[in-house]
Amino acid sequence: MEQAQTIAQPAKVDYARIATEEAFAPPEMLKIWRKILDGADPDPGFVSLIGFYMSSPSARARHIIECLQDLDQLRLQHMDEAGIDRQVIALTSPGVQVMDKDTAVSFAQVANDQLSEAVRKHPTRFSGMVAIAPQDPAAAAKEIERGVQELGLTGIIVNSHTQGEYLSDPKFWEIFEAAQANDTPIYLHPNTPPRNMIGPFLECGLDGAIYGFGVETGMHALRLITAGVFDRFPKLQIILGHMGEALPFWSYRLDYMHRATVVSKRYASMQPIKKKPSEYLRENFYITNSGVASEPAIKFTQDMMGADRVMYAMDYPYQHAVEEVSILDGMAISAEDKKRFFQSNAEAAFRLK
Structure with missing residues (x-):
């Protein structure tokens, strides 16, 4: 019989490895x-994503649940086993955002209480983000x-759209006001595309983490x-995973075409803004590598x-690949930038002690 391959535990390093996009799901939420x-x-x-994980007999689905x-x-x-010193934990997608309003508001509080209890129990290993009902x-x-003020959580999780609605609508901007006032970032985490967008993705299996999430x-x-x-x-900070959902790689074209579109007055919805899109990316966003163990990227x-804007995430338990930690430990970047990547940037973004 073929024996399972043993993967070596990552070596000791002179920085803390802080994983910043790590998920949890209370059993009560699974019932809802x-x-x-x-x-x-x-x-x-929701059926494609959660329906699969909650019903599939596959080893992957059972492990994740x-x-x-x-x-x-x-x-x-x-x-x-993976050499991770601390996880920054958030309610997994789509969290409460798929629920009716009253249930969502109520259960967000339940989830936050549970997470804060775990953080208090393991204060040097866990930190947590606030789940909200947009x-x-x-x-x-x-x-x-x-x-933030009572439970000691250090970030906010928003699992992208809420039943097809986006935070760009000013009716949601109380959320940004509260985040800025409490000096805490919003992690804009993926969700599957909404009903009016998902069709072409779903028919070829590209609706999830492989592509649809990022788009x-x-x-x-x-x-x-x-x-x-x-x-x-202007002080609001947003965190994007998965190498910024590819936006850094598009930054030149985003700047060029945004300016061209505004000047042409093509869309009433696209009005002038004070800076280039790439400038907001550099000043108002942090990027994590979650799920992308790629040195060139x-x-x-x-x-x-900027090296102070990019930080580490594993994407546990959806992508729990121990060997990827050693790959990233071995990146040919300066010791200072490697510590920023694994430790210091997360400490700054989430105000970790």
Whole structure:
């Protein structure tokens, strides 16, 4: 019988490895999700994503569902095996954003209480982000304040669109006001494309992490920039995973075509903003490499964004690949920039002690 390959644990290093896009799912949320899946006409992206993970007998699906629900010893074991010193944990996508408004507001509080309890139990290993229900922007703003000031959470998780609606709509801007006032970043995490967008992705299996996530979330980030969010909230910080959902690689064309579109007055929705799109990327965004253990991609993004704007994430448990940690430890970048990547930038972005 062929023996399973043993992967060596990453070596000791002189920096802390802080993983900044790591997911959890309370068992109670899975029950709510099951009811939504069993209801009338559930969102097709939700069915594709969560319907698969909650029903598939595959080893991958079983592993992910088990790990998502653990905020204790199993998670710590996997962190130790991968050499991860700290996880910054957030409610997995789509979180409460697929729920009705009242359920979403209520359960966001439940999830935040559970996560803050785990952080208090393991204060040197776990940090956490505040889950909110954009369905009720005023309640979301209050939960940000509670999560940061009372629960000690150090970031906000928004799983991209909320039932097809985007934060570029000013009706959601109380959320940005609260984030800026509490000096805490928003992690704009992927969701499957909404009902009116998903068809061409779904028919060929490209709706999830392979491609659809990045397209949809990158568009969401661009909507924030072109809507003037950062002119209104200049200190607001947004975090994008997966090498910035490819936006750093598009920055030249984004600048050129944004200017051309504004000058031509082609769209009433695209009005002048104070800076180039790439300038907002450099000043109002952090980028994580979650799911992309690619030295060339990381180096390019550090060059484009600045080495103090790019940080490490594993994307646990969806991409728990221990060997990728050693690959990134071995990157041919300066010791200072490597510490920024793995440790210092996360400490600055999330105000970690």
